[in-house]
Amino acid sequence: MAEHVEQAHPITRACTWIDEALSLASTVDPGGLSGQAHRDALLHLTSLGDRLESLRMRVIHAAGRPGGVAEDDGARSPASWLAARTRSGFGPARAAEKLAEAVANRWRLVGAGLEAGRVNVPQARVIVKVLDALVVDPVPGEEVSPEVLALAEAHLVEQAGVFDPGQLERLGAKILEVVAPETADEHERRVLERAERRAQAATRLTFRRRGDGATDVxxxxxxHVAARLKTYLEAWTSPRQDASAEAGAATPFGGFAQRDPATGVRLPQERLRGQAFCAFLEAADPTRMPVHGGGATRVVVTIGLAELRSELGLGTIISNGESVTSITAAEARRLACQAGIIPAVLGSDSVPMDLGRSSRFFTPGQRLAKSLTHLVCAAEGCSVPSTWCDGHHGRDPWGAGGGSDLADLTFLCPWHHQRAHDNGYTTKTLPNGDVRFTRRT
Known part of the structure; x- marks a missing residue:
């Protein structure tokens, strides 16, 4: 057996030795390593893993040559051949095939760095991505020269000994400023213009109703649009640390609770952003919306008078003449506080008997006047600024005939405005004007 191995191809021999070495170590407890030996083993195995992956990629690349394994076995590519036989999925195999092709045909310094252990696989992927971006769809006559590309590759491979993949990617974004500063600005301008055109062409927004009361958007x-939206939503979700937060209490969290009030479980950031997006849409100024079909863009909530007063039953949201979805009476009462959402109250014969008008809602002047004396959300202990809050009919509910005078205006952040219309809570106005919410038992 040993003689057969000695006569085999070096790669076959390496595979045999690696297999034997792994079998030797498989039954040994790593806890028996001394402190320094443990450190050395972690670093050495990590480096060996990258070098082994480099060898595997070279073999994958060879499998795709004319007369190679993929062609012999009728496979479309080495990745599809490998995925079918290893059950590891096509995606990882294809990623390895693409990186193997890049370091074999275009970026050989990166490949040499992988083989020598000076570059790890995540770093190699980043470097190849950066370098490929310099040669993709160049403006005719303004291509990056081979000399500059060689300098960029050498510099990034050298910096792999200092920086991790994330840092290398940030360095790569400005690589021309390092290796060819005289052309960097003009090249970056062309790249940004091309990226902006592609981003505009790729812009999409789709809605898919799930059938469970929610819609996937x-x-x-x-x-730049995503960054702007993220900034707006973070105005509602950025954490506000205080003593009660340190104690693990359910505290205001940019307008939303840090923890679920029912379970005490910390809410994930994705849910907070989703709630913030809902609040952001409700806070949009309807007077700035474009005219739709000859009239201002509007949303109407229809609900029976009896259902509205009893908070039982359902309402229907109608947007631009189309029935969109049904909501509870409690949610209709909450939405009625919001300017630009028109409540249509129906009598017993389903004929509209009252159409709320914009003048019935709190005006910007009223909000400004109130904000001079009420700087934050009226909920006890909440510190969300009044400029982020909804205008709530605090004295008498709209459904009970409440007015929209300045004295009726109460600032509530989106989180506490939900609580004000939640039957699971009671509200009490304290002598100082604060509103206290208590869960019903």
Missing amino acids: VARVPD
Whole structure:
């Protein structure tokens, strides 16, 4: 057996030795390593893993040559051949095939760095991505020269000994400023213009009703639009640390509770952003919306008078003449506080008997006047600024005929406004004007 191995191809021999070495170590407890030996083993195994992956990629690349394994076995590519036989999925195999092709045909310094252990696989992927971006769809006559590309590759491979993949990617974004500063600004301008055109062409927004009361909204938008939206939503979700938060209490969290009030479980950031997006839409100024079909863009909530007063039954949201969805009476009462959402109260014969008008809602002047003396949300202990709050009919509910005078205006952040219309809570106005919420038992 040993003689057969000695006569085999070096890669076959390496596979045999690696297999034997792994079998030797498989039954040994790593806890028996001394402190320094444990450190050395972690670093050495990590480096060996990257070098082994480099060898595997070279073999994958060879499998795709004319007359190679993929062609012999009728496979479309080495990745599909490998995925079918290893059950590891096509995606990882294809990623390895693409990186193998890049370091074999275009970026050989990166490949040499992988083989020598000076570059790890995550770093190699980043470097290849950066370098490929310099040569993809160049403007005719303004291509990055081979000399500059060689300098960029050498510099990034050298910096792999200092920086992790994330840092390398940030360095790569400005690589021309390092290796060719005289052309960097013009090249970056062309790249950004091309990226902006592609982002505009790729912009999409889709809605898919799940059938469980929720809708999946999937968007692809330009980076600057996403950054702007993220900034707006973080105005509602950025944490506000205080003593009660340190104690683990349910505290205001940019307008939303840090923990679920029912379970005490900390809410994930994704849910907080979703709630913030809902609040953001409700806070949008309807007077700035474009005219739709000859009239201002509007949302109407229809509900029977008896259902509205009893908080039992359902309401219907109608947007631009189309019935959109049903909501509870409690939610209709909450939405009625919001300017631009028109409540249509129906009598017993389903004929509209009252259409709320914009003048019935709190005006910007009223909000400004109130904010001079009420700087934050009226909920006890909440510190969300009044400029982020909804206008709530605090004295008499709209459904009970309450007015929209300045004295009726109460600032509540989106989180506490939900509580004000939640039958699971009672509200009490304290002598100082604060509102206290208590869960019903």
